[in-house]
Amino acid sequence: xxxxxxxxxxxxxxxxxxxxxxxxxxxxxxxxxxxxxxxxxxxxxxxxxxxxxxxxxxxxxxxxxxxxxxxxxxxxxxxxxxxxxxxxxxxxxxxxxxxxxxxxxxxxxxxxxxxxxxxxxxxxxxxxxxxxxxxxxxxxxxxxxxxxxxxxxxxxxxxxxxxxxxxxxxxxxxxxxxxxxxxxxxxxxxxxxxxxxxxxxxxxxxxxxxxxxxxxxxxxxxxxxxxxxxxxxxxxxxxxxxxxxxxx
Amino acid sequence: xxxxxxxxxxxxxxxxxxxxxxxxxxxxxxxxxxxxxxxxxxxxxxxxxxxxxxxxxxxxxxxxxxxxxxxxxxxxxxxxxxxxxxxxxxxxxxxxxxxxxxxxxxxxxxxxxxxxxxxxxxxxxxxxxxxxxxxxxxxxxxxxxxxxxxxxxxxxxxxxxxxxxxxxxxxxxxxxxxxxxxxxxxxxxxxxxxxxxxxxxxxxxxxxxxxxxxxxxxxxxxxxxxxxxxxxxxxxxxxxxxxxxxxxxxxxxxxxxxxxxxxxxxx
Numbered sequence: 276x277x278x279x280x281x282x283x284x285x286x287x288x289x290x291x292x293x294x295x296x297x298x299x300x301x302x303x304x305x306x307x308x309x310x311x312x313x314x315x316x317x318x319x320x321x322x323x324x325x326x327x328x329x330x331x332x333x334x335x336x337x338x339x340x341x342x343x344x345x346x347x348x349x350x351x352x353x354x355x356x357x358x359x360x361x362x363x364x365x366x367x368x369x370x371x372x373x374x375x376x377x378x379x380x381x382x383x384x385x386x387x388x389x390x391x392x393x394x395x396x397x398x399x400x401x402x403x404x405x406x407x408x409x410x411x412x413x414x415x416x417x418x419x420x421x422x423x424x425x426x427x428x429x430x431x432x433x434x435x436x437x438x439x440x441x442x443x444x445x446x447x448x449x450x451x452x453x454x455x456x457x458x459x460x461x462x463x464x465x466x467x468x469x470x471x472x473x474x475x476x477x478x479x480x481x482x483x484x485x486x487x488x489x490x491x492x493x494x495x496x497x498x499x500x501x502x503x504x505x506x507x508x509x510x511x512x513x514x515x516x517x518x519x520x521x522x523x
Numbered sequence: 524x525x526x527x528x529x530x531x532x533x534x535x536x537x538x539x540x541x542x543x544x545x546x547x548x549x550x551x552x553x554x555x556x557x558x559x560x561x562x563x564x565x566x567x568x569x570x571x572x573x574x575x576x577x578x579x580x581x582x583x584x585x586x587x588x589x590x591x592x593x594x595x596x597x598x599x600x601x602x603x604x605x606x607x608x609x610x611x612x613x614x615x616x617x618x619x620x621x622x623x624x625x626x627x628x629x630x631x632x633x634x635x636x637x638x639x640x641x642x643x644x645x646x647x648x649x650x651x652x653x654x655x656x657x658x659x660x661x662x663x664x665x666x667x668x669x670x671x672x673x674x675x676x677x678x679x680x681x682x683x684x685x686x687x688x689x690x691x692x693x694x695x696x697x698x699x700x701x702x703x704x705x706x707x708x709x710x711x712x713x714x715x716x717x718x719x720x721x722x723x724x725x726x727x728x729x730x731x732x733x734x735x736x737x738x739x740x741x742x743x744x745x746x747x748x749x750x751x752x753x754x755x756x757x758x759x760x761x762x763x764x765x766x767x768x769x770x771x772x773x774x775x776x777x778x779x780x781x782x783x784x785x786x787x788x789x790x
C-alpha cells in the first residue's frame with residue numbers, strides 16, 4: 276500500500292464551525308497531518324468530525340497564545356479558519372507574512388457539510404498552483420457562492436427562460452452506523468464505536484481511520500516541544516499562566 | 524477554442540476525460556474546467572441516445588441545445604468517439620496517454636475485452652486516475668450535485684497522489700457513501716430554493732458566455748475563489764464540436780485518418 280495523497284503535508288485547523296471541522300476531517304482522511312487549535316472552553320470533540328487530527332489547546336485571547344498560534348501556522352502548508360476574530364487576528368496577511376507559501380482557506384456564511392467539502396477541494400486546487408509556482412494564496416469559500424454553483428442548472432435555465440421541474444427538498448437521513456463508510460474506532464475512555472471514515476475508496480492507498488478523535492489539549496506537548504521547540508520549563512510556565520490549557 | 528489558447532488557472536496542468544452522462548460526474552468535471560483544466564467530453568456518435576439531446580431545449584427547440592447538457596458542460600471540449608468498437612477503443616487509449624484523469628459514471632461503457640478495463644488502462648498509462656462516480660440511484664438533482672462536489676475532491680486527491688508519485692488508481696465515489704458521510708457530520712445540508720437571478724447578478728455570482736449558435740448563456744460562478752489564480756468560463760460544446768481539434772492537435776492524426784474514422788462512424 277502507498278501513502279495517502281496528502282502524506283507529509285500539515286494543516287492547521289483554527290475553525291469553530293461544523294463545516295470547518297468537516298473540511299479538516301476530510302484533509303486528515305486524505306493523509307494530511309491535521310493540528311487543531313482548540314479553545315479552553317472546548318472539552319469534547321465529535322468523533323465523526325474529528326478523527327485523524329491532533330489537538331492542542333491555547334487561550335487565543337492572550338497575545339502570547341496568538342503568537343504561539345502564528346508560530347505554528349508558519350509551520351503548516353494549510354491553514355483553515357472560519358471566524359478571523361475568533362483566531363485572534365490570525366488572518367491571511369498575518370500568516371503569509373511569516374510563510375508566504377501558505378494556503379489559507381477561509382470559510383464564511385451558512386454552516387453546512389458541503390461548505391466543508393468545497394473548502395477541502397479549494398485547498399487541493401491551490402496545492403496544484405503551489406506545485407507549479409511555489410506560491411501560496413488565500414482560498415475563499417462562501418456559502419452563497421457555493422449554493423449558486425450547486426444550483427447552476429436552475430440559474431442557467433432561469434436566465435434562458437426555460438422551466439425545469441422543481442427539485443424535491445433535500446433531506447439527509449442519519450446513516451446506519453453499520454454502513455459502508457463506518458469503521459470501529461476505540462475512543463478515549465469509552466468503548467469502541469463506529470465512526471464515519473472517508474467516503475471514497477482509493478484502489479491503491481488505504482483510507483482507514485488512522486487516529487481516534489483527540490481530547491482537546493492531548494497533543495500540547497508534541498506541538499510545543501517538537502514543532503515549536505519549547506523547553507519543558509517554558510511549557511510549564513505557559514500552562515501555569517493559562518496560555519496553554521492541558522487535556523482534562 | 525474554449526480556452527485552449529490560454530489555460531492559466533490553478534488546474535491548467537491537468538487534462539480530464541469526461542465520460543459521464545449524469546449530473547454528478549458532469550458537475551465534477553465542469554469544476555475542473557472552471558479552474559483551468561482541459562476537459563474533453565467524450566460522447567457517443569449516435570447522438571440520439573446521448574444526454575446531450577435531453578430536453579427541455581433553449582428557445583429554438585434545436586435538439587443540439589438541450590438545457591441540462593448545456594448547463595453542466597460549460598467550458599468543455601466535445602469529442603464524439605465510439606470507444607465500444609476496436610478502432611474507437613484504440614483511439615481512446617491514445618487519448619488516455621494524453622490525459623491525467625477520467626471521470627465517469629454508471630453504466631460504465633469501457634469494454635474490458637477491448638483493453639479498456641481500469642487495470643489495463645492504468646497499467647498502460649501509469650499516472651491515470653479513474654474517478655468512478657456511482658450516483659445512478661439518486662434522482663434528486665440536489666443529491667447529484669453534492670455527490671459531484673465530493674467526487675471533485677476525491678478526484679483531486681487521486682490526481683495529487685498521481686502528480687507526486689506517477690501512480691494512478693481508481694477513486695471509487697459511491698453516492699451512498701457520500702450522503703452517509705455528509706449526514707454523519709451532523710450538519711444540515713441546507714437545500715435552499717433556487718437563488719434569485721437578479722440578486723446573484725448583483726453579488727457577481729453569475730458569468731455570461733457567448734455561444735456561437737445559442738446566444739448568451741448564463742453560468743453560475745465557480746464556487747471557490749482563489750486570490751492569485753483566475754477561474755475560466757466557456758460555453759458548452761455542440762455535439763462533436765471539437766472532434767477535429769482533439770484528433771488533430773492533441774492526438775496528431777492526419778486529416779485523411781480523421782476522414783476515414785468519420786466514414787466508419789468511429790468519430
